[in-house]
Amino acid sequence: MENPTQRKKTKPVFFGGVQVGGDAPVVVQSMTCTDTRNVAATVVQIKQLKEAGCEIVRVAVPDEDAARALSEIKTHIDIPIIADIHFNYRLALDAIMYGVEGIRVNPGNIAREKMLEVVAAAKAHGTVIRIGVNAGSLEKDLLKKYGGPTASALVESAINSLAFVQDAGHEAIKLSVKSSDVSTMVEAYRELSRKTDYPLHVGVTEAGSILNAAIKSSIGIGILLYEGIGDTIRVSITGDPVSEIGVAFGILRALGIRKVGPDIIACPTCGRCEIDLFALTREVEEKVAGMKEYLKIALMGCVVNGPGEAAEADVGIAGGRGYGLLFKKGQVIKKVKEEEFTQTLLHEIHSMVAERKGK
Amino acid sequence: MENPTQRKKTKPVFFGGVQVGGDAPVVVQSMTCTDTRNVAATVVQIKQLKEAGCEIVRVAVPDEDAARALSEIKTHIDIPIIADIHFNYRLALDAIMYGVEGIRVNPGNIAREKMLEVVAAAKAHGTVIRIGVNAGSLEKDLLKKYGGPTASALVESAINSLAFVQDAGHEAIKLSVKSSDVSTMVEAYRELSRKTDYPLHVGVTEAGSILNAAIKSSIGIGILLYEGIGDTIRVSITGDPVSEIGVAFGILRALGIRKVGPDIIACPTCGRCEIDLFALTREVEEKVAGMKEYLKIALMGCVVNGPGEAAEADVGIAGGRGYGLLFKKGQVIKKVKEEEFTQTLLHEIHSMVAERKGK
Numbered sequence: 254m255e256n257p258t259q260r261k262k263t264k265p266v267f268f269g270g271v272q273v274g275g276d277a278p279v280v281v282q283s284m285t286c287t288d289t290r291n292v293a294a295t296v297v298q299i300k301q302l303k304e305a306g307c308e309i310v311r312v313a314v315p316d317e318d319a320a321r322a323l324s325e326i327k328t329h330i331d332i333p334i335i336a337d338i339h340f341n342y343r344l345a346l347d348a349i350m351y352g353v354e355g356i357r358v359n360p361g362n363i364a365r366e367k368m369l370e371v372v373a374a375a376k377a378h379g380t381v382i383r384i385g386v387n388a389g390s391l392e393k394d395l396l397k398k399y400g401g402p403t404a405s406a407l408v409e410s411a412i413n414s415l416a417f418v419q420d421a422g423h424e425a426i427k428l429s430v431k432s433s434d435v436s437t438m439v440e441a442y443r444e445l446s447r448k449t450d451y452p453l454h455v456g457v458t459e460a461g462s463i464l465n466a467a468i469k470s471s472i473g474i475g476i477l478l479y480e481g482i483g484d485t486i487r488v489s490i491t492g493d494p495v496s497e498i499g500v501a502f503g504i505l506r507a508l509g510i511r512k513v514g515p516d517i518i519a520c521p522t523c524g525r526c527e528i529d530l531f532a533l534t535r536e537v538e539e540k541v542a543g544m545k546e547y548l549k550i551a552l553m554g555c556v557v558n559g560p561g562e563a564a565e566a567d568v569g570i571a572g573g574r575g576y577g578l579l580f581k582k583g584q585v586i587k588k589v590k591e592e593e594f595t596q597t598l599l600h601e602i603h604s605m606v607a608e609r610k611g612k
Numbered sequence: 613m614e615n616p617t618q619r620k621k622t623k624p625v626f627f628g629g630v631q632v633g634g635d636a637p638v639v640v641q642s643m644t645c646t647d648t649r650n651v652a653a654t655v656v657q658i659k660q661l662k663e664a665g666c667e668i669v670r671v672a673v674p675d676e677d678a679a680r681a682l683s684e685i686k687t688h689i690d691i692p693i694i695a696d697i698h699f700n701y702r703l704a705l706d707a708i709m710y711g712v713e714g715i716r717v718n719p720g721n722i723a724r725e726k727m728l729e730v731v732a733a734a735k736a737h738g739t740v741i742r743i744g745v746n747a748g749s750l751e752k753d754l755l756k757k758y759g760g761p762t763a764s765a766l767v768e769s770a771i772n773s774l775a776f777v778q779d780a781g782h783e784a785i786k787l788s789v790k791s792s793d794v795s796t797m798v799e800a801y802r803e804l805s806r807k808t809d810y811p812l813h814v815g816v817t818e819a820g821s822i823l824n825a826a827i828k829s830s831i832g833i834g835i836l837l838y839e840g841i842g843d844t845i846r847v848s849i850t851g852d853p854v855s856e857i858g859v860a861f862g863i864l865r866a867l868g869i870r871k872v873g874p875d876i877i878a879c880p881t882c883g884r885c886e887i888d889l890f891a892l893t894r895e896v897e898e899k900v901a902g903m904k905e906y907l908k909i910a911l912m913g914c915v916v917n918g919p920g921e922a923a924e925a926d927v928g929i930a931g932g933r934g935y936g937l938l939f940k941k942g943q944v945i946k947k948v949k950e951e952e953f954t955q956t957l958l959h960e961i962h963s964m965v966a967e968r969k970g971k
Contacts, residue, residue: 257795289883313883337882339916362916388924389917402924433877433921435866436616439838459912459921461878462893467823468830468862475831476838479798491878491893491911503827507794518792519820519850523696524648524672534821534850552850553818557698557721558748562792562818565747565761 257508261481263452266381266425268309268333268354273381273427273485274452278511279478280485281501282454283494284311284337289319289326296329298494303332305498306513306545309485311335311357320347327352335383339390342367349374355381355427360414361390368414372421381425384414387458388432402432404440411445426451427484431458435473442477452484459489466490467500474504512547515602518562518569519552526554528572528591536595546606550598551580568601570594581605616867620840622811625740625784627668627692627713632740632786632844633811637870638837639844640860641813642853643670643696648678648685655688657853662691664857665872665904668844670694670716679706686711694742698749701726708733714740714786719773720749727773731780740784741777745769746817747791761791763799770804785810786843790817794832801836811843818848825849826859833863871906874961877921877928878911885913887931887950895954905965909957910939927960929953940964 265275273280283302287294289312299310314320314336327334335355336348339362348356349371356375358368375382388402392410399406407430418426428451430441438457446453457473460466470488477483486504488497505511519534520526534552541550551569553559559571563580570577570589579586579597589597624634632639642661646653648671658669673679673695686693694714695707699721707715708730715734717727734741747761751769758765766789777785787810789800797816805812816832819825829847836842845863847856864870878893879885893911900909910928912918918930922939929936929948938945938956948956 284880284882286881286885287883295883311882315884319883339884359916387917387920389912389920391920402920436838436868459877459879459910459917461876462897464823464826464859465862465876467826468859469866471827471830472834472838472863472866476835479795479831479835489880491880492890494880497880500823500827503824504831507828507831509795517820517824518818520818521643521848521850521853521856522645523643523670524646524654524678525674525698526645531851538821551818553748557718558746558818561746561748561750561761 257479257481258510259481261446263450263484264424266427266452268335268381271308271333277484279483279505280308281306281498281505282309282311282485282487283307283497284487285313286494289313289315290322292322292325295322295326299326299330299332301495302498303330305495306502307332307498309333309335311337313337314344314348317344317347320344320351323348323353324351338363342371345371346374349378349380353380355383357383357385359385359387359390360410361386361392365417368417369421372418372423375425376423379425381427382418382423383427383429383454384411384418385454386410386430388434388437389458402437404437404444407432407437407441408444408448412448415449415451427454428452429454429456431456433457433459435469438473439476442482443480446482453482454485454487455483456487456489462491463496463500470500471504475508478504478508478510506547513545514547515541515544516547516549517552518549518566520554520558522554525557526572527574528554528577528594530554530572533570533594537598540595540599541602544606546609548602548605550602567605568598570598616838616840617869618840620805622809622843623783625786625811627694627740630667630692636843638842638864639667640665640857640864641668641670641844641846642666642856643672643846645853648672648674649681651681651684654681654685658685658689658691660854661857662689664854665861666691666857668692668694668714670696672696673703673707676703676706679703679710682707682712683710697722701730704730705733708737708739712739714742716742716744718744718746718749719769720745720751724776727776728780731777731782734784735782738784740786741782742786742788742813743770743773743777744813745789747793747796748817761796763796763803766791766796766800767803767807771807774808774810786813787811788813788815790815792816792818794828797832798835801841802839805841812841813844813846814842815846815848821850822855822859826862829859830863834867837863837867837869865906872904873906874900874903875906875908876911877908877925879913879917881913884916885931886933887913887936887953889913889931892929892953896957899954899958900961903965905968907961907964909961926964927957929957
């Protein structure tokens with residue numbers, strides 16, 4: 254049996270105090286969607302991301318003003334920042350000078366000879382380089398060689414740039430080979446993981462709005478994590494980036510890799526259900542939103558699987574007709590009237606969390 | 613390289629005209645959450661499910677009135693129906709008599725000796741039996757033997773019941789071994805798939821409300837489908853079952869297993885983006901909702917990956933400042949003003965769909 258909590262061992266890199274790879278937990282990251290030159294808006298978004306659990310943030314650096322803004326942004330935040338650079342290697346030099354913990358460069362749009370200077374600067378400042386290959390911006394010669402942005406084309410791009418950065422004497426590297434196509438992305442990361450021990454940043458790119466992004470990212474990132482591949486993940490969502498963090502931890506929690514936040518087991522209901530389980534689930538979800546503690550909460554509509562699931566959870570309700578049985582750690586505690594479900598569950602949840610924290 | 617479109621070959625079974633297993637496509641199913649005795653409400657929901665793409669529907673049969681309602685429900689609908697039976701084997705006999713295409717029985721709560729009669733009736737009527745094991749209602753002796761609802765415990769339950777039904781002379785069988793725990797469910801189906809060639813109904817049970825259910829189901833069902841395991845899938849969502857169909861086809865589409873509905877590639881935007889991509893994505897998604905035709909639509913914010921992704925799509929926009937390039941089948945067609953993005957894209961989408969249908 255595979256054990257998704259057993260990770261492939263990679264070389265650790267450090268974004269300030271945040272380790273990626275080695276024996277570190279899988280790190281959750283996101284990217285701002287504000288105009289980077291708008292320092293206030295960017296800082297607010299980074300703080301929201303951090304509050305939601307984001308551990309590293311990436312910020313676009315499209316021009317010199319954006320690069321300059323980084324130095325001020327950094328004074329207001331306390332998570333590591335990665336400058337996202339395309340086309341212009343001078344912006345990478347600026348970002349390194351302004352003290353970012355990492356830069357992301359795209360081999361598809363920065364010329365090799367310009368990169369020598371970037372690597373030297375990164376080495377001098379201890380800046381991590383992410384070699385970020387993307388199917389949408391692959392080198393033209395590789396597109397031609399492979400007939401399109403195939404998994405092997407993505408991997409060849411990453412490996413070529415990796416060798417170049419290594420030869421230039423820098424070792425603090427992580428790699429990504431993203432595609433918007435789930436199968437391509439899975440195959441690319443598998444191949445890359447076989448070929449290198451550098452840490453991998455895993456994600457499905459341009460995955461769309463939240464529900465579609467959750468589906469694609471959960472399949473792609475999920476398959477890889479289940480095989481022990483992946484040191485840091487980013488869920489790309491067209492929408493508020495804060496929502497990326499919830500989905501990322503949802504994936505990690507579902508695989509038992511990082512137990513952060515409540516795990517709500519709730520039945521879909523059917524013609525057997527005699528309580529309003531949809532309302533109960535909505536209420537409980539709202540009330541525990543943002544909770545960082547891991548707790549398994551079962552909300553079950555009837556006696557078929559209710560008692561079994563509730564008994565496996567930390568706390569649960571198995572519904573009957575207008576009442577339910579409250580379970581705690583496998584034991585029936587009491588019979589509860591339907592109108593008191595939410596209140597009773599929240600009381601138990603809070604007391605369990607308080608008890609844990611007290612220990 | 614694995615090819616998720618290559619499925620493990622299983623024995624086909626037939627729910628009326630709908631084949632599950634063998635060389636059939638992966639069938640999408642759902643379950644009503646209405647009171648089955650309320651024929652009107654149940655029929656309305658089944659019609660909504662069918663409209664959304666549901667191919668088989670399951671209906672709870674908690675009592676004799678519900679069983680009786682099946683015969684009338686069946687006169688109003690034209691997709692196969694599976695009666696979901698627990699505890700009372702007589703309800704299975706009733707449902708078979710009322711002409712359902714399949715029954716789901718749970719080995720955890722129907723005694724073996726009662727099942728002989730059910731199997732004989734199913735055989736006489738050509739009714740498919742789904743042996744539906746669930747971690748929340750496993751046989752007590754297996755829970756004791758394995759120390760809990762482990763993957764092997766679920767599989768042993770399914771295999772025992774399978775042997776029983778086979779020995780009783782019935783062959784139209786499908787199997788499920790659901791757990792609310794993703795890793796347990798993946799391991800159980802893998803083990804079951806190694807041990808039998810009967811078709812498998814795959815799902816994560818009690819997966820919660822839509823976003824969490826999408827995450828858990830996409831990982832669990834996704835890992836298995838990627839390995840060629842699974843003949844029919846159900847995504848369990850605490851909420852309107854119609855939403856289950858969208859997520860199910862989202863999973864199948866992401867893996868290229870069934871190309872149904874539009875695949876929207878959209879970037880998460882960043883500090884580079886100079887168009888309102890969130891609004892564009894929302895508008896396009898709304899307008900193509902319910903479309904059954906497969907079309908890859910790329911909505912991209914900038915020139916980094918925009919042209920590359922748009923070129924790989926059937927139709928796409930790569931944004932600039934207040935305008936965008938319209939791509940069609942890899943070619944730039946024209947420059948479009950931002951306020952005309954949605955209208956222009958929809959025009960292209962509809963003409964491409966019309967063209968295909970015309971052929």
